[in-house]
Amino acid sequence: MKNIALFASGSGSNAENIIKYFENHPEIRVDSVWSNKSSAFVLQRALNLGVESHYFTRHEFIETDKLLNELQKRKIELIVLAGFLWLVPPEFVKVFPIINIHPALLPAYGGKGMYGSFVHEAVLQNKEEESGITIHMIDKEYDKGANLLQARCPVFPDDSVDTLAARIHELEYEYFPKAIEDYLCPKTK
Ligand code: GAR
Numbered sequence: 001m002k003n004i005a006l007f008a009s010g011s012g013s014n015a016e017n018i019i020k021y022f023e024n025h026p027e028i029r030v031d032s033v034w035s036n037k038s039s040a041f042v043l044q045r046a047l048n049l050g051v052e053s054h055y056f057t058r059h060e061f062i063e064t065d066k067l068l069n070e071l072q073k074r075k076i077e078l079i080v081l082a083g084f085l086w087l088v089p090p091e092f093v094k095v096f097p098i099i100n101i102h103p104a105l106l107p108a109y110g111g112k113g114m115y116g117s118f119v120h121e122a123v124l125q126n127k128e129e130e131s132g133i134t135i136h137m138i139d140k141e142y143d144k145g146a147n148l149l150q151a152r153c154p155v156f157p158d159d160s161v162d163t164l165a166a167r168i169h170e171l172e173y174e175y176f177p178k179a180i181e182d183y184l185c186p187k188t189k
Contacts, residue, residue, distance in 0.1 A: 003031040007084040012042025014082040021177035098138040106134040135179040
């Protein structure tokens with residue numbers, strides 16, 4: 001079995017979708033969920049689905065090896081950032097492959113401060129006709145690193161942040177688990 005660790009900071013609807021997708025998977029299992037926010041709903045979602053969930057502090061994440069060691073002990077093969085809002089320290093990037101999802105078509109609407117509804121607000125403000133998602137590998141900078149996949153959706157003139165976010169979430173639910181699966185179990189063509 002290939003073990004995944006999910007990192008999330010908020011609601012965790014992507015984390016839930018990924019957990020459900022891999023529930024009975026023959027090769028991939030979600031080992032655990034990790035959050036930098038003790039009140040994040042993702043921790044409850046994980047618990048409800050019978051997946052271990054953990055909270056960690058910035059100190060533990062940035063200044064100690066605690067988390068890194070724990071993930072190595074668990075034989076994690078891939079870290080998946082599913083709405084995780086902190087920059088990942090370089091030590092992690094050196095040890096683990098890390099996949100992130102971003103709710104826009106990078107390099108547009110990426111970088112520091114561009115997350116969740118801020119992204120959709122900016123897209124609407126600029127009257128874009130199209131947005132989408134980017135699933136990519138993480139390197140030492142925000143929203144950089146090789147793209148695995150982009151998927152697009154229209155933006156309508158009467159969209160609100162909520163309607164656009166809902167459309168983007170649908171793309172995320174469809175493509176994110178499959179991108180993880182393709183990464184860990186590439187099909188031979
Ligand atoms: C998702 O839309 C994800 O793309 C975004 O946060 C949302 C989390 O939703 N991630 C970022 O903005 C990262 N820069 P969820 O908690 O319901 O999965």
